[in-house]
Amino acid sequence: MPAELPQSLAAAIRFDRTGLIPAVAQDHASGEVLMLAWMNADSIAATLASGFATYWSRSRKRLWRKGETSGHTQRLVELRLDCDGDAILLRVEQVGPACHTGHRVCFFRAVREGGLLEIS
Amino acid sequence: MPAELPQSLAAAIRFDRTGLIPAVAQDHASGEVLMLAWMNADSIAATLASGFATYWSRSRKRLWRKGETSGHTQRLVELRLDCDGDAILLRVEQVGPACHTGHRVCFFRAVREGGLLEIS
Numbered sequence: 055m056p057a058e059l060p061q062s063l064a065a066a067i068r069f070d071r072t073g074l075i076p077a078v079a080q081d082h083a084s085g086e087v088l089m090l091a092w093m094n095a096d097s098i099a100a101t102l103a104s105g106f107a108t109y110w111s112r113s114r115k116r117l118w119r120k121g122e123t124s125g126h127t128q129r130l131v132e133l134r135l136d137c138d139g140d141a142i143l144l145r146v147e148q149v150g151p152a153c154h155t156g157h158r159v160c161f162f163r164a165v166r167e168g169g170l171l172e173i174s
Numbered sequence: 175m176p177a178e179l180p181q182s183l184a185a186a187i188r189f190d191r192t193g194l195i196p197a198v199a200q201d202h203a204s205g206e207v208l209m210l211a212w213m214n215a216d217s218i219a220a221t222l223a224s225g226f227a228t229y230w231s232r233s234r235k236r237l238w239r240k241g242e243t244s245g246h247t248q249r250l251v252e253l254r255l256d257c258d259g260d261a262i263l264l265r266v267e268q269v270g271p272a273c274h275t276g277h278r279v280c281f282f283r284a285v286r287e288g289g290l291l292e293i294s
Contacts, residue, residue, distance in 0.1 A: 062290040066283070076196045076261075078207055085205025087198055090261035102285065134281040135290060137273050141196075141210035143281040153257050160256040161263040163186070165222065170182040170255060 068139040082131040082145040088152035089160040105130050126150040188259040202251040202265040208272035209280040225250050246270035
């Protein structure tokens with residue numbers, strides 16, 4: 055049985071056919087977009103209950119509290135839902151780098167002069 | 175035939191089974207996360223060629239240049255790709271509100287005191 059979400063959130067949210075919704079994590083202080091990951095109802099409930107961003111790992115098929123092994127946790131400041139109910143924004147306090155590569159953010163490559171380059 | 179992407183981008187990007195990738199639009203000046211939409215190869219190529227954010231509308235099943243009817247365009251400042259190649263960040267100059275509801279950003283609802291509230 056899925057964990058309970060706040061009723062008004064549950065009524066507004068639209069998961070995809072696989073029960074997931076994309077979640078953007080943003081550093082609440084700097085405004086940096088840190089990463090995009092996926093959540094299901096249980097991971098949203100776990101995030102709200104624990105105060106730490108918890109995603110659904112599509113590869114490992116299990117809940118994954120960000121930083122559970124690396125220590126690079128994301129303390130939840132605010133959970134937002136978009137107009138259509140099909141995307142989440144997590145405003146967080148990021149400890150250490152957000153990216154498993156060690157980069158501060160996962161979006162460290164950009165198109166420049168016609169090619170994809172590392173920019174940080 | 176899909177439009178051509180820069181070779182290094184095409185090699186790194188990982189579309190989902192339906193040929194789409196989620197794209198986060200961020201105001202490059204304020205850092206606000208404006209919205210999340212979807213792109214396919216053609217929409218990425220159109221975005222890079224035109225300099226304006228162009229998405230794939232999943233409901234209308236066609237390319238959709240943001241602001242084509244509302245005038246609320248997004249001039250592309252930078253297109254970034256994440257570490258896994260399965261999410262895009264568009265840093266843009268947003269003209270007018272980003273949201274079709276008239277809100278500045280699509281993420282105008284947040285969980286507060288156990289319920290979902292409009293915060294802007």
